[in-house]
Structures are given as structure tokens and as C-alpha cells.
Amino acid sequence: MTGLIIAPVLIPLTTAVFTTFTYRHPKFQSTLSFMGIVSLLIIALLLLIQVMDGNPLTLVFGAWAVPFGVQFRIDHTSALLVLVTALIGSASLLFLYSDTDSKPRHGLLLPLLHGLIAAICGAFCTGDLFNLYVWFEVLLICALGLFVLGERIDQYDAAFKYLILNLFGTLLLLIGVGTVYAMTGHLNFNALTQALTTMAPFHTVILLTILTLAFLIKCGAFPFFQWLPASYHTLPAPVLALFAGLLTKVGIYAVFRTMGGVFASATPILSEILGWIACATMVFGVLGAAYHWDMRRILAFHIISQVGYILLAIALGNEAGYTATLFYTVHHVFVKSNLFLIAAIIYRLTGGYDLRSIGGLYVSFPWVAILFLIPALSLVGIPPLSGFWAKLLILKQTIAMERNVWTITALFVSLLTMYSMVKIWMEAFWKPHPVAEWKPNTSRLTPAWIATGMLTLITLSISLNPEFVIAYAQQAVTTLRGY
């Protein structure tokens, strides 16, 4: 039982250590990494089954009493997100075996990837505020390492901008954690939830503002999202899919946990402000996507826009809103990572990422068209795909709360998202290739097909049976407030 709770962090960390030792032996390293991610997948499934029928699993390190020791607390939300992490991690690592924009293969790529996965799982499982800061920092350093592995000047540029802006975010988080400790004397989520119910509303608003600002920088909200389009497109494709799917979601999980759980007794003014920030995020993200022609830059801006939707769901403030948050997060992680991997496949089959230099994919590879259309239309929100259910859950609430500006913004942003996806469709698939005799090299693409096929199947199963995930999310919201 103890092993099960600590496993989501321990397994990727152990894999990172072992893959570091074997960094000169790529085949052995790949095998170890594969074993590591499969073990994480099994553990994540076991955790989900364990948590689904009962109470959250808790473990206090060092056997200290609860408010003093660092606590790991795996409830429904954490278990679901750990499973999602394991699935995206395995898809990304599987994609690394293929020959699709996976260069350069540095010896330290796999250790850093597993360190990243360990940090993400740690952030999802922790029940202590300072521990959350530590996992954010581990996330930051592993991400930076992954940026600079290629030794290209644009990757250094991207890493520097990512470093400065995200470091400012983590320092702000540290200020927030220090202030929370100064005012309440607690760092444990459960203890904080109790202590904050008795505090003056003015003080809780200050604490929540500092913390939420830091997490908004981390998740790429307006006006703090500049690090994302400045840096993401310089990464190799499988790493990019992992970053795109998961890194911003850790920030969102933190906002979700603080606003929905720990600080649930705070006044609704911050939900209101978060709603308007979410609207601005949605609009600016999709307008940025509409401008660009490089597929990775387009999809990077779409991350921002979809993060806006999830923040809007959090800003709704009631149980239905939190259910929508979890459902949208799960839907978005799979769709976004899948889209980045498919963009890499398109790059391999047409020879470029820039839409103006490629084309003709519908004629040469019609199945790739279907593979692209499923996550793309899901992103837009076309029924019966998962995006439709996710947006429906949010819009039902905004209409019920009579938030007309938010509803119209969300719908308008969906329209512009469709413009983006149709642009990619028309440029990459519909129009003929500018080079008349383009012959793509399709060797070593099988792992890529398997990885993207797996993610597409997951999206389809969420789309055709959303009730399962929605019911789970509803159950997760009841355990959000602690214990």
C-alpha cells in the first residue's frame, strides 16, 4: 500500500537513474525506459482501481504526525491525472522509437524525460503546498534540460526565455507559499482547508491571489503566456507532445486544487476575475494561432486557447464547473498531444512544418487525413467527439449562470479554432504538394502510427462514452475538499 502511493514518483525517478547509468548504451537505455513507463502505466491503473471505490490514499513521509510531515494524498483527481500522464508518457516514448523528428538522440534525453514524468506525477500526488513548489522546480529544471539537448541557438534562446519567465513564476509561488505559512502556520492541504475557513476573507483573497497568479504563469494564461509560443516549437516532436499535453496541466491542476479545494471558502470575486482572464486567454490564444503558418506554432497557441477554456470551467465555481474542468483536461491532454505527434508525422510525409511549403497528403496518405481529423475536430468541438461534450458541459453552466459574454466568447473562439484546423487541413491535405515529384520516406514509422493510433482510440472511446469520465469526474469533485 505504501509502495503503491509512492510508486508514481519512485518508478520514473528510478528509471531516470538507471537510464543515466546506461547513457552510453542506447539500446539498453531504451529497454529500461520502456520497462519504466510500462510499470508506471500498470501502477497508475492499480491506483485508479484502488481509489475508485474508496477514500483517498494518504501517506505521510517519515511517519510524522499529519500537519507536520509531508503528505502524499492520491484522490480521484490525482489518480486520473497520473493515469493520463502515464498514457501520454508511453505514447511519447513509443513515438521516440520512430524516425519522425526525434533527432537529436542525446544520451540524457530519456533520463530527463523520466525525471519530467516523475515531477508531473509528484505534483499530482502531493498533499503539501511546499512539496508542490518543489515538484514545479523539478519540472522546470528537467524541461530546461530537454530544451538545450539539441545545442541549437534557437533552442538556447527558447530555453533562456522559458527559464526567466517560469523562474519568475516559481519565485512568485514561493512568495505565496511563504505568505500562506506566515498567515496560517500550515502547509498541508487538509490542514489549510480547515484553517482557512476561520480566516478573514480579506486575508484569504490576498493569499489566493498570490498563489493563483503564480499558477497562472505556469499554465499559460493571459497575460503571462509569452513563454509558451516563444519556446515550445524548438523541441523535437515526442518531447513537444509531452510538454504540450502535460506541463500546462500541472499549473491548471494547481489552480483547480487551490481554488476548488483548499481555498474553497474564499470569496467569489476571484472566480469572477479568473473568468475574465480565461476569456482573454481563449481569445488571444486563438488569434495567435490564426496568424501563424508553422504547424507547431499554431498548435502551441491552441494550447493557450484551450487552457482558457479550462480556466473558464474553474471560474464557474460550482460542482458542475469542476466536473467540466476535469473532463476538459482529460480530453484536451489526449487531443493536444495527438495533434503534435500527427504534425510530426505530417512533417515526415510532406517534408516541412510550414503549411505554405507542404501539401497533397489527402491524395498520398488518405488514412492520415482521418487520423488528423479526429483530434482536430475534437479540438474544435464537433459532435460526437470528446471536445463537444467538454464544451457542452462548460457552456451549459455559463448559460445557466447567465454569463452571456463568456458564452459568446467561448463559441466565437470555437469558430476561430475551426478556422485554424481547416487551414491545416486545406494546406497540408487538400492542396497539391508544391514540389511535383515529392516522394516521402516512410521507413520506421510504425511506432508513430501505433502511438497516434492509441491516442486516437482513447479520444474516440471518451467521445463515444463520455458518461464514464463524467461520472468519475463528479465523484472526484466530492473528494476535492480534503480527506
Added chain:
Amino acid sequence: MIWIVSIVVWVTLTAGVYAILSRDILRTVIGMAILGSGVNLLLFVTGRLSSPLPPIVQTEELVLRDAANPLPQALVLTAIVISFALLCFALVLALRIIRDADTDDIQELRYAEPKQTDSMMPSYYEPETMQDRKASGHSSEGNKV
């Protein structure tokens, strides 16, 4: 006393933010270090400046009385270690950028941005210029825009 410390924290954080906003790469990294120090000082005084005694239980006692709060000190130690590691990385990254880009001006670092050929239209990738030769420096494929 704690008011003096909070004014010091305020001044340090301001100095750190001002240095981060500078145009020189190394000043930005130094700004990060100053900001980290300011935040560490803030974390430290969350334990209040009431007692200077170390948190050691006296010989015949069973309970810790009247000592400094050890938890914020532990938090500060963790934060110092983390920011030290990040500062080392940032310095090496800054030096590598200065070496590879031949500049220490952050405004000159446009390598990750699309090349600006026209003020209105999105730029097109032309592989013959110095910027793109540097951008595709070490690896032959990947990031072919």
C-alpha cells in the same frame, strides 16, 4: 525589527525585478539570483523574529520551549539549494548564448521567432541567411520550419 526586514525584502525584490528587466543577459541572471535571495529572506521571516535560540530540546525538558521555528529554516534551505542549481544552469546557458550568438543583448535574440521579412505578412523560411544557418547549426533535420 520585522518591519526593517520586510522593507529589506521589498527593496531586494524590486532590485531583482529591475535587474531581470535589463537588456544584458548576465544582468538578467544576476537579477534572478537577487530575486531568489529576496524570496528566501521572506520565507525565513515567516518564522517570526521572536527567539534566537536554536530548536534543540534542553536536557531535562520534554518539549521545545521558546526557540526559533525550524520549519521555515528548512523551507529556506530547500529553496536555496533549488535556486542555486537553477542559477548555475542559467549562468552556463547565458555563457553558451553569448558564445553562439556573438551577442549579450537579449533584444538581439530572435532565433526562436519567425524571421521578419515583412511588417504585415507572416514570414517565410529562407534557409540561406546567417540566422537560419545558426538555427540549423548542429543537426541536419528537425526544426525545418
